[in-house]
Amino acid sequence: MSHHAVPAEHIPLTVYTTSINASRAVAAEIAALIRAKAATGSKCVLGLATGSTPVGVYNELIRLHREEGLSFANVVTFNLDEYFPMQPGDLQSYHRFMHEHLFDHVDVPSAAIHIPNGTLPIEQVDAFCRDYERKIAAVGGLDLQLLGIGRTGHVGFNEPGSGADSRTRLITLDKVTRLDAASDFFGEQYVPRRAITMGVGTILSAKKLIMMAFGEGKAPIVAKAVEGPVTAAVAASFLQQHANANVHLDAAAAAGLTRSRSPWLLGMATEWDAATVRRAVIWLAERVNKPILKLTDEDYNEHGLQDLLATLGGGAAYDINLEVFRALTRTITGWPGGKPEGRRKPGDIRRPGDDVFPKRVLIFSPHPDDDVISMGGTLIRLVDQGHEVHVAYQTSGNIAVFDADALRFADFAAEFNKLFGVASDGAAKLENHIEEFLRNKKPGQVDSPEIQKIKGLIRRGECRAAGRDCGVPVERLHFMDLPFYETGAVRKKPLGPDDVRLTVDLLNKIRPHQVYAAGDLSDPHGTHRVCLSAVFAAFEQSAESDWAKQCQVWLYRGAWQEWEPEKIEMAVPLSPQELMRKRSAVFKHQSQKDRAMFPGADAREFWQRAEDRNRDTAKTYDKLGLAEYEAIEGFVRWFPAWHGA
Numbered sequence: 001m002s003h004h005a006v007p008a009e010h011i012p013l014t015v016y017t018t019s020i021n022a023s024r025a026v027a028a029e030i031a032a033l034i035r036a037k038a039a040t041g042s043k044c045v046l047g048l049a050t051g052s053t054p055v056g057v058y059n060e061l062i063r064l065h066r067e068e069g070l071s072f073a074n075v076v077t078f079n080l081d082e083y084f085p086m087q088p089g090d091l092q093s094y095h096r097f098m099h100e101h102l103f104d105h106v107d108v109p110s111a112a113i114h115i116p117n118g119t120l121p122i123e124q125v126d127a128f129c130r131d132y133e134r135k136i137a138a139v140g141g142l143d144l145q146l147l148g149i150g151r152t153g154h155v156g157f158n159e160p161g162s163g164a165d166s167r168t169r170l171i172t173l174d175k176v177t178r179l180d181a182a183s184d185f186f187g188e189q190y191v192p193r194r195a196i197t198m199g200v201g202t203i204l205s206a207k208k209l210i211m212m213a214f215g216e217g218k219a220p221i222v223a224k225a226v227e228g229p230v231t232a233a234v235a236a237s238f239l240q241q242h243a244n245a246n247v248h249l250d251a252a253a254a255a256g257l258t259r260s261r262s263p264w265l266l267g268m269a270t271e272w273d274a275a276t277v278r279r280a281v282i283w284l285a286e287r288v289n290k291p292i293l294k295l296t297d298e299d300y301n302e303h304g305l306q307d308l309l310a311t312l313g314g315g316a317a318y319d320i321n322l323e324v325f326r327a328l329t330r331t332i333t334g335w336p337g338g339k340p341e342g343r344r345k346p347g348d349i350r351r352p353g354d355d356v357f358p359k360r361v362l363i364f365s366p367h368p369d370d371d372v373i374s375m376g377g378t379l380i381r382l383v384d385q386g387h388e389v390h391v392a393y394q395t396s397g398n399i400a401v402f403d404a405d406a407l408r409f410a411d412f413a414a415e416f417n418k419l420f421g422v423a424s425d426g427a428a429k430l431e432n433h434i435e436e437f438l439r440n441k442k443p444g445q446v447d448s449p450e451i452q453k454i455k456g457l458i459r460r461g462e463c464r465a466a467g468r469d470c471g472v473p474v475e476r477l478h479f480m481d482l483p484f485y486e487t488g489a490v491r492k493k494p495l496g497p498d499d500v501r502l503t504v505d506l507l508n509k510i511r512p513h514q515v516y517a518a519g520d521l522s523d524p525h526g527t528h529r530v531c532l533s534a535v536f537a538a539f540e541q542s543a544e545s546d547w548a549k550q551c552q553v554w555l556y557r558g559a560w561q562e563w564e565p566e567k568i569e570m571a572v573p574l575s576p577q578e579l580m581r582k583r584s585a586v587f588k589h590q591s592q593k594d595r596a597m598f599p600g601a602d603a604r605e606f607w608q609r610a611e612d613r614n615r616d617t618a619k620t621y622d623k624l625g626l627a628e629y630e631a632i633e634g635f636v637r638w639f640p641a642w643h644g645a
Helices: 019-039 055-068 094-101 122-138 175-185 200-204 216-227 235-241 274-288 297-302 306-312 318-331 370-384 403-419 425-440 449-470 497-510 527-541 546-550 576-587 606-623
Strands: 013-016 044-048 075-079 081-084 144-147 169-172 194-197 209-213 245-250 360-365 388-393 477-479 514-518 552-556 570-574 631-638
Touching (some): 019 044, 019 055, 075 122, 122 194, 200 235, 216 245, 235 245, 274 318, 360 370, 360 497, 370 388, 370 570, 370 576, 403 449, 425 449, 449 477, 497 546, 570 576
Parallel strands (some): 360 388, 360 514
Antiparallel strands (some): 552 631
8 A cells, every 4th residue: 555645646645456455445434434423423424426436435334334333323425426317226326326335234314315316307407406405515514525536537427527616417428428337228329318416516515535446447537637737627636626635546546647657757766676677668768769779878867767777777778778678578479388398499488387388278258258359369379389278258248249139049049940840838938028028128127037048148159159260179168157247237246255166166177277367457347357356366265276386377458458568478479360360259259249239438349459459569569679560469477475476
């Protein structure tokens, strides 16, 4: 945890190693405030937020209530916002969210709960908003307001252009906000265009503000809000003007801050370990647009790296340049599973685990297409080089299939049954159910179990087709269907013991020498985060297993972004032909082709994002002075806590 004052940051902030630690710290602060208020016989007025970010705080508050006697009897709550129109019982309702994630599990009085009303006639909304403000004032104002931050910089639903004096009102949602919410509503077209939100002025009137952000996807906007100018274009930047605002981040969300990107610019003492030196030299090379080996003493001195030059270079840059260049060169390998002794050439780099060949390799894919989108080239190369490659699809991906595809496959099954005389009363009833359910389905409604099954089967078929394209036998494709995912809705259950047990069982069955897992936390739906936690927990439980002690774990990133060059520890170059083979495998996932159900804010198709990202990584290596490749897939090594690395 890091919470020292940094000159570039205009809001005090704390960076935690994990989002769990951040959530516990914020929950402890809220609990202390509730107890302090109760001790004086006064009400504790909390402004609350929704979305995935505060869920960990609410989980910890529930635990404190159940296990440590934290009472909410003196608490009054006001929620930031609600979609308009929106029925309180709808799946996407913030009214429902708050009850499911907090209110139903603690003793807060129902009369003390206030949430904007999404059911009002439009002509009554203004009066409701004025009354909402009066109710906040009547209880003495907000003691503490909890906030997340959207990718447009919004707090609440205060989109770009919201002024510092804005109050609770009806607002039209930004296109980016609606795209980000599209997954919750099973399509952008179903996302309400408006919402009722507390204003920036309402938020700033709170006695204390706590803003939280987790994941790499929030890093750019966090940096703008914390280090940039105060501007209505980024509503969260107004927190800079509050006397008692704090920001709580995990390390990923802090990645865009100067303290993380280039701490040497802050005049702070820098510990020049190998990772920091590599980051600084790559940063400098990109800043001055030079290959690493062409960086000069003047480049270091003129861009804030005098201390590095004096400490490690003895006043001369070349030795530092050469060390970082060699380190980057060592990351490049065309043999991700290791090179067998018979194929070695003089000068080849010997890597850990090279003595085992061929290897058993297990690739974890959170969604049914992440394997080929994110590391398809490496997967194909592992197969071609003779390794025993297994792919574990951690979730069914059934919510990401369009209803039209389900109908199309159901029609095919019906015709198939009739053609080959295998129709039955049960099949006929199922056909009728599918037709009737989908015809009458409301926007955002959860599919019936039967339709969830059909959509899951569609994605399984696509996995088998992609596997055949990559040369992976069907018997080495493992469909885990982790229970946390199988809610039929975008909102999933927390990671549970069954999820971890299934992961441990598969690892023990395969006993892999290498494991690949999705290590990015930017997936807007949170599935990657939970799936990665399942893999980590499974390895922690496997500490005594012989296979685990010898197993290498490599983390790839998904469709959303690539590892930064200073973090990449294995770079697998792809030829133009291999990139085309990767594209072919991605195309086998036809339900996600042309238009995916949940594309995020990036309009490109997944294969386009992947190829552009792989080509950009290769261009980065080229600009740094390394060999020029068509594309590169990057990986970072992970070690369990018991490994001691």
